[in-house]
Amino acid sequence: MIAFIIRRLLQTVIVLIMVSLIVFSILQVLPGDPARTLLGPEASPEQVEQIREELGLNRSLPVQYFTWVGHAIQGDLGKSIAFREDVTGIIGEHLPKTIYISILSMVLAIIIGVPAGIIAAIKRGGKIDSLISVVANFGMAVPAFWLAVLCIYFFSLKLGWFPVQGYTSPFEDLWLSTQQVIMPVICLAFAALASFARQTRSAMLEVIMQDFTRTARSKGLKEGTIIIKHTLKNAIIPVITLVGLQVRNIVGSTIFIEQVFNIPGMGRLVVQSIFNQDFVVVQGCVLVIAIIVALTNLLIDISYGYADPRIRIK
């Protein structure tokens, strides 16, 4: 087990090094000279040159890369050009909001999606099964931002149940915060929920068809015991794998949801910084998001390496 954890940890470190290389090289081609953006159009060439010197922009690319990584490891992601602040500080302000709505969405997707998949598998072929399949099919095809637009129209503008947009910290005003967060969380969770329902259903069906389920049934065990003790335990592993993939998708979708609902999180920060040509912030955001996704995947891998000894050997 320890060897497995160390191996996965090393893999994650390599992946993160690759991520940093990708992020660094993509942003080398971003339009606009950061020094020019910082100083404005009236600055003289000498001033621009001086700032380039200060920012280290006239050094060779490998030097720039290692300086950037070196600083990043110490928690320094550079200075934002548009906000004139430390990127680490800006991210620290935006990140908790994204994490908060992402975790809520993930929990919602799992506690509804997995039971829905189980019910569909048990009642396969029935009306409930086809209903769940139809909802899941649409869930995977509906763009999160369009769902958000629909929700705002029906639940905010027409029914007036929820505020149209905005974000309040749950520590400040829990009631208002919950009201504001309900629609974004549902929109974020919907596609993931559909995937969980589908994956759980097919994993359950696969296990139900196996010999040991038949044995359990012929022993005279109750159907409920079979489902919970035998089928679910085996079917849950592919579902856990899906959590890793969905972390990625949910975090990715925050880019739309935060835009539509005006939530000052990471997704909105990325889009805003792209329009501001604030490449240092974009770089930092993508790196932080990738680290979070990679670490969650590491945790998930370790936890199911723990649950299923077969995985450790691979």
Place this chain on the structure above:
Amino acid sequence: MTTEIIASEKVVEQEVENTSNTLRFFRVFLARKTVVASLAIILIMIICAIFAPLIAPFDPYKQDYTQVLADPSLAHPLGTDLVGRDVLSRIIYGSQAALLVGIVSVAIASVIGIILGLFSGYVGGLIDAIIMRAMDALMAIPPIILAVVFVAAFGGGLTNVIITLGLSLVPTYARLMRGQVLAIRESDFIVAQELMGSTNLRNMIKHVLPNCISPLIVLITLNFGVAILAEAGLSFLGLGIVPPKAAWGSMINDGYKYLLSNPILSFAPGMAVVLVVVAFNIVGDALRDALDPRLKGTL
């Protein structure tokens, strides 16, 4: 839905045990009405994209200031937008962008991914490790964020959106192909071929590729939907296809400003996205069930 498939498969198996595989494929594939309906939606979309100038009732770019934000009527079944352009015509023209992005980006992704995966699985060792970790790294960044950053770096517009989405879809294909290569390498018939003196490279291309066709077809079909969704997302954020060119995503965003008075402006293009993506997903699922029942749940 799967049960219906299982049930229909049983019937088919009993009936046509002696007939060809092709027949079995079509009978299983077309067994459900939803699949036929989905194929019809895809066909309509393709026809709309190709014959847009003939089908669309109006010029999608012609602004008519006497008809600004008009409600749906006989002349304009889905109303008109802020500058009096016919929404239905713009949706019909929008299918061109969606279809083009779907086809070309998936083609780019699958070709690069297949080559990388074959090569990686075949060569093994350090090169394999480097390629696969690079794929892991690409997968650690959510695809839509990767696409947004790519587009920011290289600029928006149709061509860049296509290249960007193509590249962000590569890892799935590379992983699939590599997995298949590794699995097939161990199988008896490849070992037998090697014993008979067939070279490795020839083996790979001749035997591995045909064996991967089924999962590839399924993945490609499902990825059409993914690409169309992503394109809509990029255009919605204003980072994709540049106005005034008609794209469903940017139409949703434009209409969003008039949500209270003219909700149909955002509803209609979104509906187009949903219908097309659902259709591709259903066809992908049906293909998987029909091509190879063993693949169920693996993709």
